[in-house]
Amino acid sequence: MHRSTSDNAPVQYLLFLGDTTEHGYAKTAFGLRDWAGDRCVGELALPAATVTTGLPRMSARQAREHGAGAMVIGVAAPGGLIPPSWVPCLVEALEAGLDIISGMHDRLADVADVRAVAERHGRRLIDIRTPPPNIPIASGQRRAGRRLLTVGTDCALGKKYTALAIARGLRARGIDADFRATGQTGIMIAGSGMPIDAVVSDFVAGAAELLSPAAPADHLDVIEGQGSLFHPAYAGVSLGLLHGSQPDTFVVCHDPSRTHLLGYPDCALPSIEAVIAHTVALGRVTNPDIRCVGVALNSSALTTAAAEAEMAALQQRLGLPVADPMRPGAQFERLLDACTP
Amino acid sequence: MHRSTSDNAPVQYLLFLGDTTEHGYAKTAFGLRDWAGDRCVGELALPAATVTTGLPRMSARQAREHGAGAMVIGVAAPGGLIPPSWVPCLVEALEAGLDIISGMHDRLADVADVRAVAERHGRRLIDIRTPPPNIPIASGQRRAGRRLLTVGTDCALGKKYTALAIARGLRARGIDADFRATGQTGIMIAGSGMPIDAVVSDFVAGAAELLSPAAPADHLDVIEGQGSLFHPAYAGVSLGLLHGSQPDTFVVCHDPSRTHLLGYPDCALPSIEAVIAHTVALGRVTNPDIRCVGVALNSSALTTAAAEAEMAALQQRLGLPVADPMRPGAQFERLLDACTP
Numbered sequence: 001m002h003r004s005t006s007d008n009a010p011v012q013y014l015l016f017l018g019d020t021t022e023h024g025y026a027k028t029a030f031g032l033r034d035w036a037g038d039r040c041v042g043e044l045a046l047p048a049a050t051v052t053t054g055l056p057r058m059s060a061r062q063a064r065e066h067g068a069g070a071m072v073i074g075v076a077a078p079g080g081l082i083p084p085s086w087v088p089c090l091v092e093a094l095e096a097g098l099d100i101i102s103g104m105h106d107r108l109a110d111v112a113d114v115r116a117v118a119e120r121h122g123r124r125l126i127d128i129r130t131p132p133p134n135i136p137i138a139s140g141q142r143r144a145g146r147r148l149l150t151v152g153t154d155c156a157l158g159k160k161y162t163a164l165a166i167a168r169g170l171r172a173r174g175i176d177a178d179f180r181a182t183g184q185t186g187i188m189i190a191g192s193g194m195p196i197d198a199v200v201s202d203f204v205a206g207a208a209e210l211l212s213p214a215a216p217a218d219h220l221d222v223i224e225g226q227g228s229l230f231h232p233a234y235a236g237v238s239l240g241l242l243h244g245s246q247p248d249t250f251v252v253c254h255d256p257s258r259t260h261l262l263g264y265p266d267c268a269l270p271s272i273e274a275v276i277a278h279t280v281a282l283g284r285v286t287n288p289d290i291r292c293v294g295v296a297l298n299s300s301a302l303t304t305a306a307a308e309a310e311m312a313a314l315q316q317r318l319g320l321p322v323a324d325p326m327r328p329g330a331q332f333e334r335l336l337d338a339c340t341p
Numbered sequence: 342m343h344r345s346t347s348d349n350a351p352v353q354y355l356l357f358l359g360d361t362t363e364h365g366y367a368k369t370a371f372g373l374r375d376w377a378g379d380r381c382v383g384e385l386a387l388p389a390a391t392v393t394t395g396l397p398r399m400s401a402r403q404a405r406e407h408g409a410g411a412m413v414i415g416v417a418a419p420g421g422l423i424p425p426s427w428v429p430c431l432v433e434a435l436e437a438g439l440d441i442i443s444g445m446h447d448r449l450a451d452v453a454d455v456r457a458v459a460e461r462h463g464r465r466l467i468d469i470r471t472p473p474p475n476i477p478i479a480s481g482q483r484r485a486g487r488r489l490l491t492v493g494t495d496c497a498l499g500k501k502y503t504a505l506a507i508a509r510g511l512r513a514r515g516i517d518a519d520f521r522a523t524g525q526t527g528i529m530i531a532g533s534g535m536p537i538d539a540v541v542s543d544f545v546a547g548a549a550e551l552l553s554p555a556a557p558a559d560h561l562d563v564i565e566g567q568g569s570l571f572h573p574a575y576a577g578v579s580l581g582l583l584h585g586s587q588p589d590t591f592v593v594c595h596d597p598s599r600t601h602l603l604g605y606p607d608c609a610l611p612s613i614e615a616v617i618a619h620t621v622a623l624g625r626v627t628n629p630d631i632r633c634v635g636v637a638l639n640s641s642a643l644t645t646a647a648a649e650a651e652m653a654a655l656q657q658r659l660g661l662p663v664a665d666p667m668r669p670g671a672q673f674e675r676l677l678d679a680c681t682p
Contacts, residue, residue, distance in 0.1 A: 140573030201545045201578045202538040232481030232627050237542045240577025286573050
């Protein structure tokens with residue numbers, strides 16, 4: 001998607017942190033550092049920022065000299081807008097020879113100064129959240145190749161990290177596996193993907209079909225899930241993605257420290273069993289053989305001992321491998337065994 | 342939505358049939374004739390058209406003299422485009438003093454001649470399929486008033502007609518009920534609504550919340566369903582609409598002559614029981630009291646005797662009232678009893 005035109009090598013990124021003081025607003029920057037660290041040459045922040053990725057601080061010009069091709073907006077501002085205080089930095093990056101990549105709802109080209117400078121210097125403004133034109137209505141036709149989807153009991157509990165960790169783990173075993181991104185951070189990490197939540201609802205399943213096209217029989221696409229079938233706002237996105245992905249297998253992502261949906265104090269978290277049952281029942285519409293192969297537990301709020309106890313109890317209850325993809329070891333290897341086509 | 346500005350009376354329509362020769366392409370015109378006949382002054386067709394609604398044929402100027410405020414494009418052209426052969430008629434309607442209302446994917450203002458003439462004469466070009474700006478993310482919060490949703494075993498088998506018939510039947514019994522439209526034909530019939538399949542997927546449930554806002558405790562919104570939870574392309578739309586609508590009750594619409602989904606020969610029709618079970622399980626996310634109150638059977642392909650036998654058998658099997666809303670009588674009155682809050 002955003003590769004350099006000369007040699008088809010992935011573009012190197014400078015991570016822009018704006019004036020961010022909230023760690024949670026910088027999840028794109030942290031995702032890129034953690035999963036595409038070899039493509040991040042450094043970070044750039046305004047003086048007011050307190051958040052850092054730990055990468056070398058540098059100017060846009062220095063980043064260009066270090067091989068960067070684009071500056072990525074690695075933070076979200078409240079409301080999804082591009083604040084005026086960022087504009088001089090964006091202009092400076094364009095003048096230094098960098099493209100700009102954004103996953104915000106605001107379009108870069110709608111900021112007049114940014115658009116004018118980009119046009120003058122022939123730089124690209126890449127809005128990750130703009131879906132491609134002419135997405136078809138889903139055909140529902142089975143296609144070759146194998147697919148695994150990460151699903152969840154809620155939003156924002158590890159579906160992207162789980163898909164990335166499974167794809168990486170399987171590739172390390174010599175399996176032909178690709179990570180398929182469906183959200184802005186994932187798309188920046190992968191360099192391509194489909195911003196599924198920005199697609200018009202009639203076309204969501206069709207967009208998911210485009211994202212993981214027909215492939216050789218032994219190829220596995222590991223698809224980043226979105227939302228939850230039991231989420232009062234986003235379940236439609238989750239179901240369209242499930243139907244279009246036609247997954248053969250899925251992994252349920254769960255955070256045992258959550259008692260209700262994030263931001264929805266009146267909505268109890270669904271049980272893992274309910275998520276499995278409904279994912280199978282509805283997923284059968286486009287893949288009659290769909291089955292759950294394991295659970296990815298986000299145990300970041302637990303001690304190692306508590307995490308291991310929780311995983312053992314769940315494994316016992318469900319009869320499925322349970323592992324935290326962020327805690328490498330025998331448990332995660334067993335989950336990878338189950339994910340191997 | 343499109344009411345005359347002077348007296349807030351509903352606008353009278355002239356139905357435009359283009360050069361249509363396929364009955365199935367004119368379902369908007371037939372829907373308006375059947376459900377908003379008192380607001381249709383006549384029809385206008387090109388010489389090549391063979392389809393007719395049976396309403397008086399007249400020119401745009403004559404329609405204006407009969408009180409029409411807008412010409413409705415009552416047909417869909419293959420591909421959803423506005424063919425050049427229609428443009429002189431659209432221009433003539435604008436010059437005669439009519440607004441134009443379209444439910445097509447193509448925007449009226451994207452046709453240069455149409456836009457220019459509309460601007461010159463101060464007429465409105467109303468694209469029903471353009472959602473309003475600033476739709477919020479769904480809150481999931483319960484709101485006052487009661488809601489009934491029509492759901493289906495497939496697309497295009499009577500969810501709109503069923504909702505319209507239930508709303509009309511309940512109003513005739515003195516119940517404070519409104520039809521809430523979610524598709525282009527329904528929106529033209531009602532004069533307002535939400536084109537739910539044109540909303541960006543993240544906002545579908547939020548759009549459904551907007552469509553049926555908080556209301557007095559004894560008010561009933563009868564909401565037009567879309568798609569099916571078991572449809573490989575449109576299930577995401579159906580689930581977002583279900584969650585945002587928070588229905589207390591639902592009616593399953595079914596066509597006993599279908600063996601597979603329309604246009605999807607590889608997809609078997611789900612059973613009515615499966616649709617009920619999954620609508621209840623997923624609908625509980627936003628309304629724990631959701632329940633099925635009956636089945637609307639589209640028996641248009643059956644003789645009266647065969648329809649009655651089919652309804653009796655289904656009623657026996659499901660233990661729920663079963664009726665064809667297009668066949669008035671005791672069966673439909675029992676379905677209305679069950680829909681009464």
